[in-house]
Amino acid sequence: MIVLGPNRYGKAETRVVRITRNGDAHRLKDLNVSTSLSGAMDDVHLTGDNSAVLTTDAQKNTVYAFARKHGIGAIEDFALLLARHFVDSQPSVHRARVAIDEYAWERNAGSGHSFLRSGGEVRTCVAHYDGSAAWTVCGLRDLVVLNTTNSEFRGFVKDAYTTLPETGDRILATAVDASWRHTATPPDGTGAAGEEAPTDWDKSYESARQALLAAFAGTYSRSLQQTLYAMGARVLADCPEICEVRLSLPNRHHFLVDLAPFGLDNPDEVYLAADRPYGLIEGTVLRDDAPPAGPAWE
Amino acid sequence: MIVLGPNRYGKAETRVVRITRNGDAHRLKDLNVSTSLSGAMDDVHLTGDNSAVLTTDAQKNTVYAFARKHGIGAIEDFALLLARHFVDSQPSVHRARVAIDEYAWERNAGSGHSFLRSGGEVRTCVAHYDGSAAWTVCGLRDLVVLNTTNSEFRGFVKDAYTTLPETGDRILATAVDASWRHTATPPDGTGAAGEEAPTDWDKSYESARQALLAAFAGTYSRSLQQTLYAMGARVLADCPEICEVRLSLPNRHHFLVDLAPFGLDNPDEVYLAADRPYGLIEGTVLRDDAPPAGPAWE
Amino acid sequence: MIVLGPNRYGKAETRVVRITRNGDAHRLKDLNVSTSLSGAMDDVHLTGDNSAVLTTDAQKNTVYAFARKHGIGAIEDFALLLARHFVDSQPSVHRARVAIDEYAWERNAGSGHSFLRSGGEVRTCVAHYDGSAAWTVCGLRDLVVLNTTNSEFRGFVKDAYTTLPETGDRILATAVDASWRHTATPPDGTGAAGEEAPTDWDKSYESARQALLAAFAGTYSRSLQQTLYAMGARVLADCPEICEVRLSLPNRHHFLVDLAPFGLDNPDEVYLAADRPYGLIEGTVLRDDAPPAGPAWE
Amino acid sequence: MIVLGPNRYGKAETRVVRITRNGDAHRLKDLNVSTSLSGAMDDVHLTGDNSAVLTTDAQKNTVYAFARKHGIGAIEDFALLLARHFVDSQPSVHRARVAIDEYAWERNAGSGHSFLRSGGEVRTCVAHYDGSAAWTVCGLRDLVVLNTTNSEFRGFVKDAYTTLPETGDRILATAVDASWRHTATPPDGTGAAGEEAPTDWDKSYESARQALLAAFAGTYSRSLQQTLYAMGARVLADCPEICEVRLSLPNRHHFLVDLAPFGLDNPDEVYLAADRPYGLIEGTVLRDDAPPAGPAWE
Structure with a gap:
């Protein structure tokens, strides 16, 4: 008999830039966020019943909304915040994986509002949460x-x-x-x-x-x-x-x-x-x- | 205590093109071969003792030599042949993984010796062999x-x-x-x-x-x-x-x-x-x- | 004295897919369109006065709107149509360059509505128009x-x-x-x-x-x-x-x-x-x- | 009548790394060099007569040999040196173009021999020489x-x-x-x-x-x-x-x-x-x- 094995779905590569404007010395976080969820997803695969599916579009929206509501500090904290939210708010979602890449910037010419992308390495993180x-x-x-x-x-x-x-x-x-x-x-x-x-x-x-x-x-x-x-x-x-x-x-x-x-x-x-x-x-x-x-x- | 966990090493992306010249209608196989080996490799990691290491350069040479000796039919057969060779010939190698990408070509203008790369999908395979x-x-x-x-x-x-x-x-x-x-x-x-x-x-x-x-x-x-x-x-x-x-x-x-x-x-x-x-x-x-x-x- | 030399500006890589639904046998055009304009653009460079500037956003919108109004036949015709429009409708635009890449698709599995991207070469064109x-x-x-x-x-x-x-x-x-x-x-x-x-x-x-x-x-x-x-x-x-x-x-x-x-x-x-x-x-x-x-x- | 128009040929993207070992504080230049030559090249196009052709392989060899003989200071000087050499040494070569990209490195961890690639921008130059x-x-x-x-x-x-x-x-x-x-x-x-x-x-x-x-x-x-x-x-x-x-x-x-x-x-x-x-x-x-x-x- 043919059966469904492990699966997950989500929104990959949501590009979010968050500016913090404390006076004249602005700060800049530049991220690429990929979320994926798994759980009670048999029906969507077997019959196309989407009643357990939080859309990948909503996942993307959540990234932007949380960037506003919670700000973005360390990418690990932001990844955990998102992972917890998806699992804790959706009964059909039993596990979340959030992967973030961060691109570094440095100040340009001593300016408070002008930045220069650093090049070099990309900082990464992956957070998993399963409800507990x-x-x-x-x-x-x-x-x-x-x-x-x-x-x-x-x-x-x-x-x-x-x-x-x-x-x-x-x-x-x-x-x-x-x-x-x-x-x-x-x-x-x-x-x-x-x-x-x-x-x-x-x-x-x-x-x-x-x-x-x-x-x-x-x-x-x-x-x-x-x-x-x-x-x-x-x-x-x-x-x-x-x-x-x-x-x-x-x-x-x-x-x-x-x-x-x-x-x-x-x-x-x-x-x-x-x-x-x-x-x-x-x-x-x-x-x-x-x-x-x-x-x-x- | 700090210990060594799973590891493997090999030569990635050896590009081999094999021509078969049966009369005027030539045939062409175009592959990208990546080999990796694992086994009794604690010493090389811990002390830099290379006596168990078959070099990645030799792995590359083997790909080219086997293309000549055995020809290349289906990529799966070629991958298995290589994987078996590395494990069977080297006591320190306990497992081999050989991954091959194949790029498709078609005949150009009805010619027996002129080809046009097909574009589109890449055919892939991965073979593993552990000695048995x-x-x-x-x-x-x-x-x-x-x-x-x-x-x-x-x-x-x-x-x-x-x-x-x-x-x-x-x-x-x-x-x-x-x-x-x-x-x-x-x-x-x-x-x-x-x-x-x-x-x-x-x-x-x-x-x-x-x-x-x-x-x-x-x-x-x-x-x-x-x-x-x-x-x-x-x-x-x-x-x-x-x-x-x-x-x-x-x-x-x-x-x-x-x-x-x-x-x-x-x-x-x-x-x-x-x-x-x-x-x-x-x-x-x-x-x-x-x-x-x-x-x-x- | 420092002076402005040759210049142009536009919207690069507008990706447009146009479906024609004549009965069950649909047709598909898949393009990447880049427009650029030049003309009476001294002021925008020298003082930031934008009164001669047709925005690159409007150029992008025009690509989509023209795809609906005029359909897309040969990419050369579509490029010329766009180039003529920009020059003929904007007094400040004296020359337009429209470059289009076209990606080829073929029918999948004999279906009227399913397609397979062909890979291989990209068809290109560049059209220029200067008002005459x-x-x-x-x-x-x-x-x-x-x-x-x-x-x-x-x-x-x-x-x-x-x-x-x-x-x-x-x-x-x-x-x-x-x-x-x-x-x-x-x-x-x-x-x-x-x-x-x-x-x-x-x-x-x-x-x-x-x-x-x-x-x-x-x-x-x-x-x-x-x-x-x-x-x-x-x-x-x-x-x-x-x-x-x-x-x-x-x-x-x-x-x-x-x-x-x-x-x-x-x-x-x-x-x-x-x-x-x-x-x-x-x-x-x-x-x-x-x-x-x-x-x-x- | 069909005629040959402007043309040039050369070796693109010769990757050369030059180490200078003055004591323990080594220096590193990392370049991508592209040369192209033009001149009395009608015959090679029209009849395949190669007697005016300095091979692209020799151009590559010259890059490496000159890196040894002359060292590499500013990329502009190295580009000019190569361009002059090709024109001055080959009667059939009337013009040379040498383009160089340079990748920046910085010292790693204060070491004299360990480097970290800087990322960020690539420095470029193009030199032309026509014999005078x-x-x-x-x-x-x-x-x-x-x-x-x-x-x-x-x-x-x-x-x-x-x-x-x-x-x-x-x-x-x-x-x-x-x-x-x-x-x-x-x-x-x-x-x-x-x-x-x-x-x-x-x-x-x-x-x-x-x-x-x-x-x-x-x-x-x-x-x-x-x-x-x-x-x-x-x-x-x-x-x-x-x-x-x-x-x-x-x-x-x-x-x-x-x-x-x-x-x-x-x-x-x-x-x-x-x-x-x-x-x-x-x-x-x-x-x-x-x-x-x-x-x-x-």
Whole structure:
């Protein structure tokens, strides 16, 4: 018999910009919000009965309305607020997932109202809520880093298809895509009496980001796997509130160009930055007593 | 204590084009191959000891060498061949995942040697092998379809943030991203005595694709969820060798433009094709007796 | 003294889908329209006085309203209609440029109301109108073609930086980006008495496209430059209404993989499809009596 | 008769990374170089005779070899060096165009050998050389800026298709794409006796970039055209060595969301960041005594 399996639906990539105008020094939050809901959705799939469906259009409207009503602080708080709202207000919705990307801006020319988009990495978060518990994964992507030395690659397997020479000094470059799971079920952000104190998400993010950068710079690398582990372990060492880190590191190969045909040496100076193919190193670093992840990574 | 969790590494996006020159009517296969391996890889992460690491460069070389030695028929067979090779030849490699995208070409101007890239959807597959069993997921993505009628959307929840009017006739458009799991452990493709007969992957793919298209065209849609279920169910009905279908369907909104300010009606004729945000409907349709998926979807 | 030079402004990428519902066999046009206007626009630049500015929002509205009022036939006619409207209705607008991309769809599963996006090339046009004369450039882009043989590359300059070996047989592949200029000032498409008969743009487009494909397939190529010239010349030979063709052909390199390290030969069978860098061949082929281009290529 | 018109050919997107290892504080230049040549190229087009063709592969090799031999300082100097080399060393090459994009990196974690890609804008240049004279255009793209206030839009034409309300305060955002032409024929960079002193390209770039940012922040804008002119004029005012500025400014619309259906006001706080369509404002600001541009903008 044919049956319905896991499913979810929502509105992806709602782009919201929120300005706060306290006097002349304005502030700016620039987000891309994706919501998805699941629950008692058999009928809509099997018969097209929409009576359990909160429309994706309403989900989008909620994002904009909540930006006005509640403001936007840390994206994790905003994601949790939305996730809780959808589950708590709709009987047919049993679980919500809210993913947010945040684009950074800095002040332009010292102006209070003019901004310059920072480029570089995108800050990310994913919040889940199921009516009783919440889970939060934070992270970043497109953080491009490169070491000009302190990277070797030797002692690997040589099979019949291995032609790569060993190297004692190479460029190591990657675009970091990292996500990390917080240990505690996050509070609901309302600061109600008896609640756990809200996490300082911005401070935690900054610590994790600095840990990634410092570990990348400071690790003498025998392989990108070793660097990956060092980066994850450093986040856990520096951030006690985090219990698990997942990293996906493309190896952005920089090949030393052979200039001998032109009568030139190339003492680790001129490199070709390659596009494809690329190595791809993926791994998880976690505490051995990390609580179960539940739906956090879905 | 900080520990290493799940991990894998490999070479992503090795682009291989294989020409077969039987007389004047050449044939062309155009693939993008990504391999990844896992196994006894603790040391490389923890100490940078690479003695268990088959380099990603060697993985790439193997793709090219196997394209020459074995030719390339169905991408599923090529993926399985590679996955088995890596696990069977390297003691430290306990599991392999090989993902392949195939780009379609057609003959140009009746020529035997000139080709025209077809555009449209990309055919995909992912094969896993763990030393004893294999799993295969086939699929496609970027199959863009649109119905000009036979789609309504009514009877949904109206909460405080719902402003969407009900509609009895709308455009329904999506870019189909579908993957389907085959029931049987696939044979190793060598046709050795006593082996199960190899699957006819190309025929199975064509049936599944036609089922998706026919169900999209033929379903009177009360929601995209209903259409999703109909598409998955049709694949299972038409393809007994398939036990599970996963679909991700962005709702590419086409909004009827309000022309009243210009003194014009708009009897379902002129639409704005929107980019973001978009609805995103994801779901699984499967047989109730489908065997466990194992690592198939990883 | 600092002065204002050439300028224009408009609305880019208005996405319009137009359905024609003649009985059950619907028809679908899917366009991306960019308009830009220039004229008496000194004040808006110098003082911010907007009294000469037709807003880009109104330009967008006009695209939608005209799609309803006039329907959409050939994109060239629609582009000319819009260009004429802006110049003829606004005293401050002295010149209009309208560029349209068209995405092709085909019928899905024999249905009258279900469509499948064709992928492959995008059809393009650019129309200019200055109040008295009009110019039309038609074209296509992203037409990807490949020859498996009949391409050599020999006899080139060997300077101190040349290491490329000569080859008697290589893959030749490119993504054709072609534009062609029509000789006659196009009529205004209204079919008014005394007017030149409207050009059959669709037929002309189909002829030019077929000429490009046939010349690519049929030319024994000693260089991509030679192929470029053959393609342009074929369009002019087959389409008397066209006086000039401009082509931009990236050389999508396919490198024969050296399999000797693995004890394998490679008799022109296995290729690496490279991304960057790529050759880029650009050139114009025209009639020696082509009329002046005016603003056609701007 | 069918004839060959203007043409050029070259190697696009050669990716070169150059490390300078002075002690422990390494330096890094990351470029994307595109060369194209033209000259006595009739034969290659008409008959496939390649005897005048310096291969695009050799052009790529030259980029790498020159990076080693000459190092890479300002991209303008490197572009001019390459352009002069191709024309001066090959009799068949009469003109060279070299375009370079530069990606910025900053130090990571205070390390001398670890870098972080800056994101944000890309610095660009295009150099032309014809055997006697040289032309240089410098610029940047993808510099994304936003003002939260000091932008109005009023007093525009109201035609039958105008529905846009006037506004006294809106968000103004754009991604600056700017290029500016230097007045003097640049010297050849070798510092030979009797030569003009080399331009300090880096200082000039920094001044022009700051002028663009300051003018964007400091202009009370009645239209994006006015802002465009102010930006160009500021570059010319601050940089006497520059004679012409060309700007292309997409109007990245931020629409104030109507929250009235939810019982909320929206006092210029919550905006929808739209993708398409977008306004596109293009214009030139120049000195009235600017020398002829020659091929500078080709």
